Amino acid sequence: xxxxxxxxxxxxxxxxxxxxxxxxxxxxxxxxxxxxxxxxxxxxxxxxxxxxxxxxxxxxxxxxxxxxxxxxxxxxxxxxxxxxxxxxxxxxxxxxxxxxxxxxxxxxxxxxxxxxxxxxxxxxxxxxxxxxxxxxxxxxxxxxxxxxxxxxxxxxxxxxxxxxxxxxxxxxxxxxxxxxx
Amino acid sequence: xxxxxxxxxxxxxxxxxxxxxxxxxxxxxxxxxxxxxxxxxxxxxxxxxxxxxxxxxxxxxxxxxxxxxxxxxxxxxxxxxxxxxxxxxxxxxxxxxxxxxxxxxxxxxxxxxxxxxxxxxxxxxxxxxxxxxxxxxxxxxxxxxxxxxxxxxxxxxxxxxxxxxxxxxxxxxxxxxxxxxxxxxxxxxxxxxxxxxxxxxxxxxxxxxxxxxxxxxxxxxxxxxxxxxxxxxxxxxxxxxxxxxxxxxxxxxxxxxxxxxxxxxxxxxxxxxxxxxxxxxxxxxxxxxxxxxxxxxxxxxxxxxxxxxxxxxxxxxxxxxxxxxxxxxxxxxxxxxxxxxxxxxxxxxxxxxxxxxxxxxxxxxxxxxxxxxxxxxxxxxxxxxxxxxxxxxxxxxxxxxxxxxxxxxxxxxxxxxxxxxxxxxxxxxxxxxxxxxxxxxxxxxxxxxxxxxxxxxxxxxxxxxxxxxxxxxxxxxxxxxxxxxxxxxxxxxxxxxxxxxxxxxxxxxxxxxx
Numbered sequence: 001x002x003x004x005x006x007x008x009x010x011x012x013x014x015x016x017x018x019x020x021x022x023x024x025x026x027x028x029x030x031x032x033x034x035x036x037x038x039x040x041x042x043x044x045x046x047x048x049x050x051x052x053x054x055x056x057x058x059x060x061x062x063x064x065x066x067x068x069x070x071x072x073x074x075x076x077x078x079x080x081x082x083x084x085x086x087x088x089x090x091x092x093x094x095x096x097x098x099x100x101x102x103x104x105x106x107x108x109x110x111x112x113x114x115x116x117x118x119x120x121x122x123x124x125x126x127x128x129x130x131x132x133x134x135x136x137x138x139x140x141x142x143x144x145x146x147x148x149x150x151x152x153x154x155x156x157x158x159x160x161x162x163x164x165x166x167x168x169x170x171x172x173x174x175x176x177x178x179x180x181x
Numbered sequence: 182x183x184x185x186x187x188x189x190x191x192x193x194x195x196x197x198x199x200x201x202x203x204x205x206x207x208x209x210x211x212x213x214x215x216x217x218x219x220x221x222x223x224x225x226x227x228x229x230x231x232x233x234x235x236x237x238x239x240x241x242x243x244x245x246x247x248x249x250x251x252x253x254x255x256x257x258x259x260x261x262x263x264x265x266x267x268x269x270x271x272x273x274x275x276x277x278x279x280x281x282x283x284x285x286x287x288x289x290x291x292x293x294x295x296x297x298x299x300x301x302x303x304x305x306x307x308x309x310x311x312x313x314x315x316x317x318x319x320x321x322x323x324x325x326x327x328x329x330x331x332x333x334x335x336x337x338x339x340x341x342x343x344x345x346x347x348x349x350x351x352x353x354x355x356x357x358x359x360x361x362x363x364x365x366x367x368x369x370x371x372x373x374x375x376x377x378x379x380x381x382x383x384x385x386x387x388x389x390x391x392x393x394x395x396x397x398x399x400x401x402x403x404x405x406x407x408x409x410x411x412x413x414x415x416x417x418x419x420x421x422x423x424x425x426x427x428x429x430x431x432x433x434x435x436x437x438x439x440x441x442x443x444x445x446x447x448x449x450x451x452x453x454x455x456x457x458x459x460x461x462x463x464x465x466x467x468x469x470x471x472x473x474x475x476x477x478x479x480x481x482x483x484x485x486x487x488x489x490x491x492x493x494x495x496x497x498x499x500x501x502x503x504x505x506x507x508x509x510x511x512x513x514x515x516x517x518x519x520x521x522x523x524x525x526x527x528x529x530x531x532x533x534x535x536x537x538x539x540x541x542x543x544x545x546x547x548x549x550x551x552x553x554x555x556x557x558x559x560x561x562x563x564x565x566x567x568x569x570x571x572x573x574x575x576x577x578x579x580x581x582x583x584x585x586x587x588x589x590x591x592x593x594x595x596x597x598x599x600x601x602x603x604x605x606x607x608x609x610x611x612x613x614x615x616x617x618x619x620x621x622x623x624x625x626x627x628x629x630x631x632x633x634x635x636x637x638x639x640x641x642x643x644x645x646x647x648x649x650x651x652x653x654x655x656x657x658x659x660x661x662x663x664x665x666x667x668x669x670x671x672x673x674x675x676x677x678x679x680x681x682x683x684x685x686x687x688x689x690x691x692x693x694x695x
Contacts, residue, residue: 002250004250004251005250155210157227158209158210158211158225159207159208159209160207160208160209161206162205162207162208163205163206171206176194
């Protein structure tokens with residue numbers, strides 16, 4: 001089976017059990033916390049991916065770090081995936097979990113790139129506009145980048161809504177170059 | 182140098198800008214994960230279609246060929262060094278297509294329709310996809326009109342009909358391209374007023390050069406220009422230095438151009454020169470895309486690669502305008518091995534093949550067509566009636582000659598009938614020799630073959646046969662022009678015409694031998 005399918009299977013079944021026990025939100029928070037810790041600790045990441053370290057040992061280490069910080073459901077899931085010798089997929093599966101949860105609940109994460117940071121009212125306006133277009137709840141992650149000169153660029157997965165000045169200028173350049181003299 | 186006024190430039194730019202829309206644009210993107218050898222693996226582009234054009238930075242375009250679970254495999258039509266890891270790839274939402282129109286005639290373009298002859302841009306609005314599905318059974322009708330190649334041996338024994346697929350196969354340096362170029366040059370007649378009066382519809386030609394040297398392509402273009410054939414010809418060139426993906430799509434682009442003429446009720450002739458190089462280009466990019474290799478390392482769908490291309494050759498039904506697309510694919514064999522993978526595939530797809538052999542070529546038989554194993558499966562119905570009448574015995578005579586040829590060295594020890602067969606055969610072989618770029622009109626071909634098969638060449642020495650043929654044509658043009666006129670107009674060989682030919686031949690033989 002391809003790894004992508006495998007990851008999706010783990011993430012989906014984890015999500016399903018969470019829905020059954022109505023603990024999705026709580027677990028999602030814990031998962032985000034777990035990913036954060038992983039991102040901060042490269043050694044921990046390496047340990048999980050290392051095939052030489054036995055699953056029992058991996059579980060022991062994780063237990064020591066996260067004991068009492070995570071719920072029973074999450075703990076069981078960690079046990080399952082590690083004992084199945086799939087600890088190397090853990091990070092991706094957890095990321096996929098968050099993504100699938102957002103998808104099911106109709107939440108879209110939008111990466112908004114702007115030249116000047118918008119104020120609260122503007123931000124709200126943008127959020128409403130994008131939410132209307134997508135028909136989903138929108139979570140905005142705002143980045144500042146002076147390269148776009150003005151306007152905004154919103155990215156939702158692969159889709160780009162480009163209203164930047166840089167893009168307009170590029171388009172004008174192309175149109176002008178097309179003119180045959 | 183022409184002066185360009187600043188006012189003029191301003192007005193042009195203003196015109197361009199007037200259509201400019203200042204709107205927020207929505208597009209789909211992906212990220213380049215890996216690039217090299219003309220292939221890019223892209224992450225993202227989740228809704229992309231197969232064979233869609235995608236835009237890389239620096240004006241490099243690519244085509245999507247592989248859709249995988251977590252990535253998309255693209256082939257690049259430009260320099261892969263201009264694309265870097267992490268670059269953004271944009272969808273264009275249109276499948277790879279080529280502009281079509283009459284304005285393309287006389288031009289040399291690359292497989293994407295961009296002119297490469299330095300004569301400026303071609304302004305065309307209509308784009309047609311490069312990969313189109315071949316028409317079904319209902320939209321077709323049997324091949325019924327002849328396509329004269331001007332090569333006597335072909336028009337007499339391996340006749341090609343409009344809408345047919347006739348393979349030209351042979352080793353390197355056997356004159357494969359020459360046959361195809363002659364066929365293109367011979368279509369000049371179909372564009373004349375005279376042909377129109379005779380009800381012969383013009384044939385537009387497309388010459389697709391795949392993986393050839395640019396110098397060879399330039400030479401072909403120069404020759405076509407010299408003979409006035411570029412006026413009705415489009416050359417699609419993906420030379421050896423172009424990336425493999427361009428060589429791979431070149432024949433499809435040519436077919437699309439041909440289909441434009443076909444679908445507007447006209448006739449077209451597309452020469453694919455040559456498909457072995459296209460198969461090699463396809464093998465290259467398939468291996469790079471990690472598709473599993475099969476026999477001779479070609480991918481599994483190499484048969485489909487050629488069958489879907491050649492299926493696009495067709496004769497449309499009258500309801501659809503009755504246009505046609507004739508395909509002349511060329512395959513290069515290695516040391517005469519026609520049982521290699523690609524040659525057998527293409528032989529099985531086409532409606533017949535013209536075999537060119539290097540030993541015939543070296544023996545001075547040019548065009549070096551081996552008429553014994555060359556066939557045309559559907560062209561017979563389309564052959565001009567007069568030609569069918571005279572060529573009937575030609576194939577038989579030549580077959581008998583070939584059987585006895587090895588005895589020729591015994592000379593006078595042979596019995597009279599064998600000697601007669603040998604002498605006739607030698608003269609017929611000589612008669613079918615023809616110089617390059619000198620296509621013969623059908624009426625002259627008919628007369629030549631009539632003379633050959635009816636023993637009028639008997640008294641002429643073999644070395645004089647070609648001169649005799651040329652001069653008798655001239656003689657007839659001057660004194661018995663009625664013969665050519667009759668055959669041309671009625672396409673039949675009436676008893677009266679036969680009588681006239683016999684009379685002219687007898688008269689001329691007397692003059693000639695003196």
